[in-house]
Amino acid sequence: MPTVSRFFGIVVFLNYRDHAPPHFHARYGEDEVIVEIRGGAVTGKMSKRALRLVLEWASLHEDDLMRNWDLARASEPLEQIEPLT
Numbered sequence: 249m250p251t252v253s254r255f256f257g258i259v260v261f262l263n264y265r266d267h268a269p270p271h272f273h274a275r276y277g278e279d280e281v282i283v284e285i286r287g288g289a290v291t292g293k294m295s296k297r298a299l300r301l302v303l304e305w306a307s308l309h310e311d312d313l314m315r316n317w318d319l320a321r322a323s324e325p326l327e328q329i330e331p332l333t
Contacts, residue, residue, distance in 0.1 A: 249261040249262075249263055249273070250262060250263075250264070250320070250326045252272070252313075252316055252326050252327070252328060252329045253305070253309075253328065253329040253330070253331050254331060255301070255305065255331035255332040255333070256298075256301055256332065257276055257277070257298075258274055258275070258276045258298055258301060258302060258305075259274070259275045259276075260272055260273070260274050260302070260305070260329070261273050261274075261275075262313075262316055262317060262320045262326060263320065264320050264321075264323055265320065265321060265323065266320065266321075269284050269285075269286070270284065270285040270286065270313075270314060270317040271283060271284045271285060271317075272285060272306070272313055272316075272317075274294070274298075274302045276294055276295065276298040276302075279292070279293050279294040279295065279298070280292050280293075280294070281293065281294045281299060281302065283302060283303070283306055285306070285310060285313045285314055285317060286310070286314075288303060288306065288307075290303075301332055304332060305331075305332040308332070309329050309330070312327070312329045313329070315327065316329070
C-alpha cells in the first residue's frame with residue numbers, strides 16, 4: 249500500500265487501481281478509516297482526535313489527493329503529500 253503521508257502516528261495511503269469513488273485510507277494504530285476525497289464521507293473507525301486530524305489534513309490537500317488518485321488508477325508512482333504540522 250503506497251504511503252503518501254505520515255503525521256502524528258497517522259499513515260495515509262492509496263491503493264493502486266482501487267474502486268471508485270476516489271478515496272484514501274488512513275491508519276492510526278489498529279484503527280483504519282476510508283475517506284472519500286470529495287465530500288469527506290468516512291467509513292471505518294478511528295479515535296475522534298485522530299479522525300479530526302485526518303479530515304483537517306485532507307481538506308488542505310484535496311487537489312494533491314485527487315492527483316494521486318489519478319496516478320494510482322494509472323499505476324504510476326505516487327507523490328508524497330506534506331504532513332500536517
